[in-house]
Amino acid sequence: MARLNMVQALNSAMDVMLERDQSVIVFGQDIGYFGGVFRCTDGLQRKYGAHRVVDAPIAEGGIVGTSIGMAVNGLRPVAEIQFADYIYPGFDQIVSELAKLRYRTAGDFFAPVTIRTPCGGGIRGGQTHSQSPEGLFTHVNGIKVIMPSNPYDAKGLLINAIEDDDPVIFFEPKRIYNGPFSGYPDAPAQAWNTHPKSEVPEGYYTLPFGRAEIVRPGADVTLLCYGTMVHVAESAATLAEVDAEIIDLRSLVPLDTDTIIESVKKTGRCVITHEATKFGGFGAELAAIVQEQCFYHLEAPVLRVAGWDTPYPHAFEWDYFPGPKRVAAALQEVLEGP
Amino acid sequence: MDLTNATMLRMFEQMTRIREFDERAALLMEQARVHGSVHLYCGEEAIAVGVCEALNQDDYITSTHRGHGHLIAKGGDVERMYAELFAKATGYNGGKGGSMHMAALDLGIIGANGIVAAGLPIGLGVAFASQYQENDRVTVCFFGDGATNEGAFHEAMNMASILKAPMVFVCENNGYGEWSKTESQTSVTDIADRAASYSMPGTIVDGMDIAAVHEAAIEAIARARSGGGPSLLECKTYRFYDHVGRDFGVLQRDPQEIARWRARDPIKLWREELIAQGVFDGKTADEITAAIAASMESAIARAEQAPDPTPEALYTDVYSETQV
Ligand SMILES: Cc1ncc(C[n+]2csc(CCOP(=O)(O)OP(=O)(O)O)c2C)c(N)n1
Ligand SMILES: [Mg+2]
Numbered sequence: 001m002a003r004l005n006m007v008q009a010l011n012s013a014m015d016v017m018l019e020r021d022q023s024v025i026v027f028g029q030d031i032g033y034f035g036g037v038f039r040c041t042d043g044l045q046r047k048y049g050a051h052r053v054v055d056a057p058i059a060e061g062g063i064v065g066t067s068i069g070m071a072v073n074g075l076r077p078v079a080e081i082q083f084a085d086y087i088y089p090g091f092d093q094i095v096s097e098l099a100k101l102r103y104r105t106a107g108d109f110f111a112p113v114t115i116r117t118p119c120g121g122g123i124r125g126g127q128t129h130s131q132s133p134e135g136l137f138t139h140v141n142g143i144k145v146i147m148p149s150n151p152y153d154a155k156g157l158l159i160n161a162i163e164d165d166d167p168v169i170f171f172e173p174k175r176i177y178n179g180p181f182s183g184y185p186d187a188p189a190q191a192w193n194t195h196p197k198s199e200v201p202e203g204y205y206t207l208p209f210g211r212a213e214i215v216r217p218g219a220d221v222t223l224l225c226y227g228t229m230v231h232v233a234e235s236a237a238t239l240a241e242v243d244a245e246i247i248d249l250r251s252l253v254p255l256d257t258d259t260i261i262e263s264v265k266k267t268g269r270c271v272i273t274h275e276a277t278k279f280g281g282f283g284a285e286l287a288a289i290v291q292e293q294c295f296y297h298l299e300a301p302v303l304r305v306a307g308w309d310t311p312y313p314h315a316f317e318w319d320y321f322p323g324p325k326r327v328a329a330a331l332q333e334v335l336e337g338p
Numbered sequence: 339m340d341l342t343n344a345t346m347l348r349m350f351e352q353m354t355r356i357r358e359f360d361e362r363a364a365l366l367m368e369q370a371r372v373h374g375s376v377h378l379y380c381g382e383e384a385i386a387v388g389v390c391e392a393l394n395q396d397d398y399i400t401s402t403h404r405g406h407g408h409l410i411a412k413g414g415d416v417e418r419m420y421a422e423l424f425a426k427a428t429g430y431n432g433g434k435g436g437s438m439h440m441a442a443l444d445l446g447i448i449g450a451n452g453i454v455a456a457g458l459p460i461g462l463g464v465a466f467a468s469q470y471q472e473n474d475r476v477t478v479c480f481f482g483d484g485a486t487n488e489g490a491f492h493e494a495m496n497m498a499s500i501l502k503a504p505m506v507f508v509c510e511n512n513g514y515g516e517w518s519k520t521e522s523q524t525s526v527t528d529i530a531d532r533a534a535s536y537s538m539p540g541t542i543v544d545g546m547d548i549a550a551v552h553e554a555a556i557e558a559i560a561r562a563r564s565g566g567g568p569s570l571l572e573c574k575t576y577r578f579y580d581h582v583g584r585d586f587g588v589l590q591r592d593p594q595e596i597a598r599w600r601a602r603d604p605i606k607l608w609r610e611e612l613i614a615q616g617v618f619d620g621k622t623a624d625e626i627t628a629a630i631a632a633s634m635e636s637a638i639a640r641a642e643q644a645p646d647p648t649p650e651a652l653y654t655d656v657y658s659e660t661q662v
Contacts, residue, residue, distance in 0.1 A: 034517040034589055057487035057523040058454050058515055086453065089488065124374040126436040128452030308652060314373055315425035315433035316652045 004200040005192040006177045009151035010040045010116070013158035014078060016204050018048045024162060025070060026053045028063060028080030028116075037082055038118055038177055064090035064115065068098050071111035076162055084119035084171065085128045091136075098167045099142030114161045118174035119147070120228050120275050121312055122181060122321055130312040132227075132276035137169045138252050138285065144209060145252040147171040149230035150180070150197035153250055156207030163206065173227035183232035183324040185317075210254035214263070218245035221269035221334055224260060224286055226250060229273050229322065236273075236327030244271075244331055252282060260286070261293045268299040269334040273327050278306035300334040339553045343617050349391055349548055350612060353383035353605045354627050356407040358634045359416050363406065363423060363437075364584045371642070372423040376437045379407030381546075381578035384604035385510050386411035388551030389478055389571075392559050398446040398464050398477040400457030403438045404510075404577075405450030408480050413445045416634060420641035428644040432651060446475075455481060455488035458507070462494045465505035465568075476562045477505040478555075484515025486529050495536040495570070502567040506558040507533075509572045510545065516581045517589050533570035545573030546602040549611070578603075 004012065017024045026032075026041055026048075032055040035042035045053035056063050060081055067077040081087045087094075094115070102110045121130035137145050144166050148154040154172070161168040175181050179190040192198040215230060220242055225233045226249040237244040245263050249256065264270045270290050272283040283304040290302050305322045313320050341349075360380050366372040379386070382404075390399065390411035401408040409419060414430070422429030422440050430440045441449030448464055451457045461479035468475040485491055486509060498505055509529045513520050526532060533540025539561075543554040551573055558569045576599035580586045609623050618626070 030516050030518055033522070037516070039588075055518060055522060058484045059487045059489065061489050062487075088453075089490070126374050126438065126452070128438060129374075310652060310656045313434060313652060314422075314431075314436035314439070315647050316649065317373070319649060319652055 001199050002202055003193045003198050004151045005179065005198065006151045006154050006172070007038060007040050009155040009200050010158055010172065011042060011044070012200065012202070013155040013162070014041065014044060015047070017078075017159060017162045018044065018052060020204060021076060023074060023076045024052070025075050025077045026080070027056055027067060027077050029056055029058055029082050031055065031080050036080065038174060040116070041080065060086055060088070060090035061093055064093035064098065067113045067115070068093060068101065068111045071113045072101070072109055076112050076114075078114045078116060078162055081115060081117040083129055084117040084133050085131045087117055087133065094137070094143065094169070095140050099140045102166070103142060110165050111167055112165050113167045114158070114170055115168070116158070116170045116172060118177070119171045120173040120175050121317065122175040122185070122228065124317060125312075126314040127311045132274065132307070134171055134252060135276055135280065135282045138282050142167070144168045144254065145171070146209065146250065147173065147227045147252065148250060149173070149176065149227055149248050150195065151192055151200050152197040153207060153213075155200055156205050157209070157250065159204065160206040160209060164209070171227065175228045176231065180231040181228055182235045184235065209251040210256050212250060212256035212259040213248045214245060214259065215248045216244065216246040218243040218267065220244060220267055221271060221331055222247060222260070222263040222267045223327070223331065224249060224270065224272045226252065226274065229275060232322070232324055233273060233327060235324040236331060239324050240328035240331040242331045242335060257289055257293070260290065264290050264294040265297045268297050270294075270298070270302045271305065271327070271330045271334055272302065273305040273322055273330075275307050275322060277309045278304055279309045281306055300337075303330045303334055305330045339549065341549070341552070345391065346612055346615070346617050349387050349552070350605070350608055350623070351626060351630065352387045352391070352411055353548065353608065354630050355416065356383045356386065356410045357605055358627070358631050359410060359419070360406055362634050362638060364579070366423065366638070367583055373425045374436050375582045376406070376423070377404040377582055378577065378579045378584065379404055381599065381603070382510055382512060382575045383407055384548035384551050384608070385508065385545050385573045385575060386480070388548045389508055389555040391552055392555040393476065393478065396446060397475050398448055398461070398468070400448045400461040400464070400477070400479045401450040402457065402481055402485070403450065403452055403454070404482070405438065405440060409440055409442070409447055409450065412447050414440070414442060414447065417637040417641050420638050421644050424641055424644070425646070426641060426644040427647040427651070428641070433647045434651070434655065455485040455490040457481060458485070458490050458494035459497070461505060462498045462501070462503055465498070465503040466501060469501070469504055474563060475504070476559050478508055478559070479505065480508050480510060482515060483509060483511040483513070483520045483524060483529055486532060487523055495532070495538070498568040499536040499538050502565065504562040504565070505568045506555070506562055507568060507570040508555075509570065510575055511572055512575045512577045514577070514581070528572060530570055530572040538567060539569040540572065541569065542572050542574065545575030546604045546607060548604055548608050
């Protein structure tokens with residue numbers, strides 16, 4: 001066991017897989033010689049060589065498309081798109097090719113591509129460095145969508161993604177790369193090393209997709225979240241003094257509906273929170289599932305606390321961000337009424 | 339080429355303005371007084387100024403993540419620019435855009451852009467509209483060497499050539515895209531070579547020599563304006579600082595490489611040239627620089643004190659009418 005932050009845990013996952021499996025290739029802008037803007041691939045090119053940890057030009061469509069070809073021909077590329085905000089030039093290759101290849105060839109071809117990409121706000125990044133576009137990808141059938149909230153999960157899930165025979169978009173909430181985030185921007189920065197989930201095995205292990213984790217059991221209301229919002233949710237439950245059951249989804253596609261349904265049937269109430277904008281977001285899917293499966297157990301409307309339906313703003317970052325106060329208000333509302 | 343003293347002086351002032359602006363923007367970022375990070379234009383001033391001095395007020399530019407210099411060269415007001423960095427209501431975008439998205443339609447500044455190469459097809463569309471409206475305006479797209487590896491660059495170049503769009507593609511080849519050397523990312527040594535694939539002229543110019551940039555820009559712009567179609571101007575240059583801010587703290591470039599380029603600081607070269615030509619003496623040059631520096635300080639002070647946008651402004655401008 002070692003104490004790792006999320007960057008180190010992700011680095012370790014790639015290190016382990018490069019070592020174990022000759023077909024693994026790491027590929028992206030400034031990931032090799034430089035080691036990645038967020039340092040996630042630091043040292044890997046030195047260790048495994050430039051033929052396995054490959055620097056790419058600024059060409060996201062090319063990076064994704066090339067990864068598909070590599071994967072079809074027996075490799076397991078782990079592509080990095082430096083910010084999720086830069087993924088759109090590659091969106092066509094993801095949606096039209098990567099997601100559909102298996103289906104259109106009736107299973108003859110498949111493309112085990114992992115696309116790692118940092119997402120989310122809270123870093124004063126403005127509209128092209130803060131987005132949470134997971135909902136754009138959960139809507140596309142044929143790709144899996146993962147977002148870890150801590151170092152232990154990050155490593156286990158990334159190894160699982162690399163070994164998975166399906167394409168995976170692996171979102172890394174950059175606000176929590178170096179420490180968990182309470183949701184209070186003026187509070188002193190926290191480090192991972194006192195968090196239990198910073199204990200990470202040094203070698204190989206995997207965490208399966210499709211399993212949510214109950215990070216805080218509770219009786220009164222189910223709080224569904226993922227990524228950075230898991231930590232904000234904990235602050236919110238404390239602030240609201242509500243016995244919330246906080247569920248970290250971890251894997252959006254495939255989704256652990258059983259854990260969600262069981263929890264909501266128990267608590268009778270549900271609040272959903274994500275950083276992404278609300279309208280048509282992943283929270284809408286969650287709310288629909290809860291409504292379909294738990295309707296007769298519900299004692300209050302299902303509420304969503306999300307980013308406002310605007311581009312990610314330059315000013316007003318903390319008005320936009322669904323912080324503890326807004327989540328706490330929703331927790332209180334489902335318990336006490338508006 | 340014969341430039342009037344007034345033009346030469348204005349070029350010196352504009353380059354100095356950009357330098358003084360960005361040196362201070364860097365400090366403000368380090369002190370976390372502005373929101374977000376800034377990509378500094380220091381070292382590349384001769385390109386923005388040399389090109390924009392050849393444009394008319396009502397011509398257009400598109401810019402990049404490293405856009406402060408382009409904005410100032412096209413007439414941007416530094417106080418409103420600082421205010422945008424501070425996310426103030428008085429900023430160019432009312433605090434909604436920030437460093438990488440500043441735009442000012444009345445100055446023909448279609449906008450900086452946080453997405454590499456995004457400005458190229460947009461610039462082409464702007465040029466197409468000018469052609470359609472028969473209004474004689476020219477569009478200049480500024481972009482880096484790294485941007486020429488994006489599909490958007492190639493799509494825009496090809497279409498611009500077919501449409502004979504009244505525009506100039508100005509590549510600022512500073513030898514790097516983020517931390518990667520250009521030669522490790524790009525299949526050509528000279529970006530200008532890429533013009534041949536799109537049947538347009540590609541010219542290489544010393545991007546540290548403002549007179550050379552200016553002369554080449556005048557020719558390319560005249561060609562665009564007279565219906566001769568687009569061309570590509572590659573300016574060889576160097577950024578004095580790191581990709582983002584002054585020092586990202588991870589990878590240092592070869593100090594000798596930096597020193598070599600620093601010795602060809604475009605502002606220093608131009609200052610020497612103007613002294614040699616008797617446009618001013620060293621003392622006057624120092625006074626001009628000091629006055630510009632002082633004006634930056636007061637612009638920062640005023641911008642930082644300016645009002646924040648009201649919370650309601652968060653929801654406006656998403657659609658033509660505010661949705662509730
Ligand atoms: C589509 C997209 N991909 C990646 C990035 C990240 N990025 C920002 S600037 C930059 C380098 C650009 O290099 P170049 O075009 O040479 O401009 P320079 O920074 O050297 O002026 C990169 C990769 C981005 N902003 N947008
Ligand atoms: Mg460059």
